[in-house]
Amino acid sequence: MADESRLESSALLTLGEKVPVLDLVDHDLEGDAGLPEPPPDHQNLDHEYSIPSTVKFAWLGTYFLFSLLLTLYNKFILGVFTFPWLLTSLHASFASMGTYVMMELGYFKLTRLGRREYLALVAFSTLFTANIALSNLSLAMVSVPFYQTMRMLCPIFTIFIFRMWYNRTYSNLTYLSLVPLIVGATMTTAGEMTFSDAGFALTILGVMLAAAKTVITNRFMTGSLALPPLEFVLRMSPLAALQALVCASATGEVEGFRNLMASGNISVWSALASLTGNGFLAFLLNVSSFQTNKLAGALTMTVCGNLKQCLTVIIGIFLFNVSVDLLNGAGMAVTMAGAAIYSKAELDNKRRQKQVQYKPVDQASGP
Numbered sequence: 001m002a003d004e005s006r007l008e009s010s011a012l013l014t015l016g017e018k019v020p021v022l023d024l025v026d027h028d029l030e031g032d033a034g035l036p037e038p039p040p041d042h043q044n045l046d047h048e049y050s051i052p053s054t055v056k057f058a059w060l061g062t063y064f065l066f067s068l069l070l071t072l073y074n075k076f077i078l079g080v081f082t083f084p085w086l087l088t089s090l091h092a093s094f095a096s097m098g099t100y101v102m103m104e105l106g107y108f109k110l111t112r113l114g115r116r117e118y119l120a121l122v123a124f125s126t127l128f129t130a131n132i133a134l135s136n137l138s139l140a141m142v143s144v145p146f147y148q149t150m151r152m153l154c155p156i157f158t159i160f161i162f163r164m165w166y167n168r169t170y171s172n173l174t175y176l177s178l179v180p181l182i183v184g185a186t187m188t189t190a191g192e193m194t195f196s197d198a199g200f201a202l203t204i205l206g207v208m209l210a211a212a213k214t215v216i217t218n219r220f221m222t223g224s225l226a227l228p229p230l231e232f233v234l235r236m237s238p239l240a241a242l243q244a245l246v247c248a249s250a251t252g253e254v255e256g257f258r259n260l261m262a263s264g265n266i267s268v269w270s271a272l273a274s275l276t277g278n279g280f281l282a283f284l285l286n287v288s289s290f291q292t293n294k295l296a297g298a299l300t301m302t303v304c305g306n307l308k309q310c311l312t313v314i315i316g317i318f319l320f321n322v323s324v325d326l327l328n329g330a331g332m333a334v335t336m337a338g339a340a341i342y343s344k345a346e347l348d349n350k351r352r353q354k355q356v357q358y359k360p361v362d363q364a365s366g367p
Helices: 002-010 053-077 084-104 115-139 144-151 154-166 172-188 197-222 229-250 253-263 268-296 298-319 326-357
Strands: none
Touching (some): 053 268, 053 298, 084 115, 084 229, 084 253, 084 268, 115 144, 115 197, 144 197, 144 298, 154 172, 154 197, 154 298, 172 326, 197 229, 197 298, 268 298
């Protein structure tokens, strides 16, 4: 579980104070969600509620598949390739190359951006790197169960950001569904809770940054910029790869990798093949992750993070003989129940939004 948590915090492309980059992603298409009288303009309909449910669930399934596959793949790789920053740089590099090839094949075209938008992208890439750094640092200062428990609070901070920054509200059923989702996921990963004061503070800060990263990612693709997911991955990946490589050099991972290759303990060609396959899978995950974020919404992505923890444990029972007690098993059931309630709440919200947005006019009534 330690390797898995370290991986998910450092390799996968996952607020008390207002984040400055939110000012750069200025216009909010979701800000009026939940208000009694939303504007009649169709453009103000929440983006995730304008997506057909079949499309949304298809992308959610794709995201879950690639995410779980990469988690399992990295669990094997990190047993030998113990360089999470280099692995992050590898993933971002493959995402950059993959999306560039897709652009050359005509799948999308680059949007003309100004200096303000470029600054927003640089600021976001810094937030992305800081989130990974805090996750790795805090994981070294607290126990794995405590770290995982705190990460379960990500949906709460996501809602807090939306309410404070965009004045967005959700239905009571949505709020209620988060209780079993968080409690159940916490029960699933329950264990010895040990932490220092500094570790507690860094872990909470890391959760805030993770929630902010998810929200800002969504705003880049659904706000005024409305960048296509593939373009957003292309623009972000080189920055993320470079910053992760700098961090790898600063932490001694580059030198450690050189020593490992020079030792002759591993085959160069087999290592190259394994890392290539890992990087390609990471590219597929990045594309599906950003696409799912745009179509399903930031809150749904954080909820999926909690549900993925449960599914990872279930897979671990069969593949790695992970033992679970009654508390862990009950937590899985509670998490699944919470996911079902959340799904119903989202379907109800979508139906309610459309009814308000397209309320029929009574032709019989006069002026």
